[in-house]
Amino acid sequence: MKHYSRGELLSASVSQLNTISTEIRREILVTVAQRGGHLSSNLGAVELTVALHRVFEFPKDKLIFDVGHQCYTHKLLSDRTDRFSTLRCEGGISGFPKREESEYDAYDTGHAGTAVSAALGFAKARDLTGGDYEVIALVGDGSFNNGLIYEALNSLHILNTRILIVLNDNGMSISPTVGGVHEELEGLKAGIGDAALFSRFGLEYIGVCNGNDFEELLPALERAKAALKSQCVLLHVVTRKGQGFSFSENAPLETHGYRAAAPRVCAYGEALGEELKELAERDRRIVAVTAAMADNLGLRGFFERFPDRAFDVGICEEHACVLAASLAAAGMKPYYAIYSTFLQRAFDEIVHDICGQDLPVTFCIDHAGVTGEDGETHQGIFDLSYLSLIPNLTIAVPRNIAEFRAMIRMSATYPKPLAIRYPACGSEGECGDVTVGTFEVLARGKAPFAVLAAGERCVTLGERLLARTKAEGRSFTLISARYIKPLDTACLMGLKEQTLVTLEDNVLIGGLGDAVARSVHGKEVRSFGYRDAFIPHGKADALAAEYGLDEDAIFSALGELYARG
């Protein structure tokens, strides 16, 4: 589509703004259909973003997104119109705000709740340096559950500055938004509440009932801009997730995230739902806790079958973690299902509340490893490291869905904290027993080295390497290192090979390779995993290869080990 300057937006009539919005909406739909991405959230925020670009002057003024699931219109209205078709491709436009990409992106985001804090930092810096710009935090209502938002709101009195918080309220996070604040917002929308909750924090409240209507939106935004001269302002804008395309309006959850490729069977989540439901039929202590993503984690069936024993607390990873801990302390058997990257938010609570008390909570960690198109903030490449350092925690890395199922079944009677870590998608496969702390020897071979691989991506890689090796008339011992902690030291001790090669879908620092090196003495350890860097957006397999799991490079390294050996 054509690039619209601010001057064009300023001189446009409402009717012309609607035409521009339609054009933007089509561009988003066409691009997402091709590249995947966040659809319904972006469709809902088109008019709001167009209005912001008309009323404020970016990049002089600073627009800070929360999460960033609604930044596409912003990208189309700033300096990236011509490149927008590269959305989420390696080297192309990121699906999230990125400072490196454009000066219009003031602050990088990806996880919920950071926008108000970040806006306050920009505003304080402006005040201290005599700067002349406005700061706008654009936050979805799902994030308003997150504790970080409240910490920021609570500090408005202390920080004594001016920011505009635009609350884009579509009633959804990824799942429908839940909780007390949501009820408050619903009350305001229905005209039965008042803005007390927000005025307590020192916010001037302005409401917009139809945030997809420029006639309502523009005057309210001008009013907010004027009020912002002297105080903090909350502009509460009701929008419709998926607006503009009925298939998305009617199925906002299903169209929140959209994959461009042919649908893959992402069966780990499905398997979790099936196994957990079956276990829960027999064991009344089993409960499930999630943070706003029950469907994505495969737990819709569990939530429907056991509504009393399933808790979705909204985008509150820490609260979900403590809730799981205390449910366990009170005798229940909780499963906390979450994406790898989001679990980072609950690190302290994993350490003290769950592992410090040695409570039998099972973490079901989905989307582990390189995940691809969502980029830096969504790769699950740190978990093996930040979990390994925690005492009392057992870490399991199944090599296929069958083994994952077996581990979930095993977990039902496992009396300690347990983390099971798996990718989004995989294959069913087969497995034997899954005794905690044992590796599985997949192949015995003759080589001066053995290969230890953790998880489906790496075991598959190991199998491909073995096939290529066999094609050359050689072999090696291939082991599935299915428990990172505790390691199978008996297996390690028993290996005659002088060099141990480790493969992990995780950063090298603090992961499997380090653990093996710490456990064996007098052997050489060669570790393959991700180098010390943030991994941007792109195709998962290509990124994995580029950042450290390159099949050809590893095959060649194995060749050198043969030559030495």
Added chain:
Amino acid sequence: MKHYSRGELLSASVSQLNTISTEIRREILVTVAQRGGHLSSNLGAVELTVALHRVFEFPKDKLIFDVGHQCYTHKLLSDRTDRFSTLRCEGGISGFPKREESEYDAYDTGHAGTAVSAALGFAKARDLTGGDYEVIALVGDGSFNNGLIYEALNSLHILNTRILIVLNDNGMSISPTVGGVHEELEGLKAGIGDAALFSRFGLEYIGVCNGNDFEELLPALERAKAALKSQCVLLHVVTRKGQGFSFSENAPLETHGYRAAAPRVCAYGEALGEELKELAERDRRIVAVTAAMADNLGLRGFFERFPDRAFDVGICEEHACVLAASLAAAGMKPYYAIYSTFLQRAFDEIVHDICGQDLPVTFCIDHAGVTGEDGETHQGIFDLSYLSLIPNLTIAVPRNIAEFRAMIRMSATYPKPLAIRYPACGSEGECGDVTVGTFEVLARGKAPFAVLAAGERCVTLGERLLARTKAEGRSFTLISARYIKPLDTACLMGLKEQTLVTLEDNVLIGGLGDAVARSVHGKEVRSFGYRDAFIPHGKADALAAEYGLDEDAIFSALGELYARG
């Protein structure tokens, strides 16, 4: 003191309850004077805790503390009266709630904001299993700033159960409480507010103006207990921190924590304050951010000198981290000072907001390493590990205060995220240049091994080992590994010694030893640090030795390395 049963509390007159409270207060004072501990917070909550023990039936009912700085009266009224004199001694009574210690302690705590989430978990477990008990969360007003509390309050509607939240409001966290919620509470106390903020979340509000007066306290608590039969209740109790002893009432901050031993010069914090103030005189970009602990971190002087450039946002470690990130993104030079253990709360924000954007924030990480009497939740033994795995982060570990000062001065122009990690106390000493990524060779020697030590505790240990070695007519090379990341690979490559011995005041998993092992090939690495366990309360030096830094054991290991040749 004598143990008072619930029967005795129930039959006691108000006058007798006051006598019991006086007795408890004296016991706390005498014990804390001898053992150290949290004084003013405990003194303020005596009547409240006595009243709770009279009105509720513990351990059948569950009392869940937040942080736990006010649990001493609870311990004196439960099954630990006779052992209370062992407070904070190794093997004795913990200063925090501990499930292992007593069935009266329902849930372990130490960090802020967990009590409401934990109470909800216990309540849901009760509902699901048909249990018959009440759940009470006892929370200080300082914790009410913490985002985790809000995540829990926000989920009251979702979880649909009954808990009593007792808000012990003494107007202080460790520092005076600040923020919007605090203003709200002050308004309620002054009779000018209403309880709207809390009723929005589904809480019945009951206020007690003088929570040190049984005549007010007991009927309110009975009312709360009755209301609790059908809903969630917030009992807002105003108490006086330090109540009962004028020296503590008048100096609640200074008597919050009390050290039994002769006051040590904990000069790292002082040095931070001095250096930062001096740098800030010349560089207007320098700002300081803390989470409720400016005084303890040595920053009182900075806050007084630069009130506009110093931000204490309350017990909000995550918000403080994003605020620091965004101040940096907007061109400022932020210093985020915090204790090691509390920084765990901001792990995700360190990863994405600061290091993901490669922003020049300097973390000043105080109380790193084994800290002693506060136990599991306050040891700073994980930071080298959870920080090492983060891309873009430089990690410095000064060996004395002079070097720490030099690193702070270096940081003023350092353009990337930097973590400087130091213990509470230390000696001034001397230092040379502190070029990033360089080790310092402290002594050259002749041995088949070299010793690499990180930080003051370990360098001092290395020096003691060297002195003992020299007394035997031998020597070794001793190196201060003052940057854990990046490592001084040139120095490591240049070492002729075949074995590298590492010493670190941190868990072994993911720390210095692992980093060295990852960097050198063909050499043996022998790592000494803490084994994979939570370290309880006791004397820091004794704990350090017991958990992995035992001088005699290491000396003997070095002897074996000499013998091997």
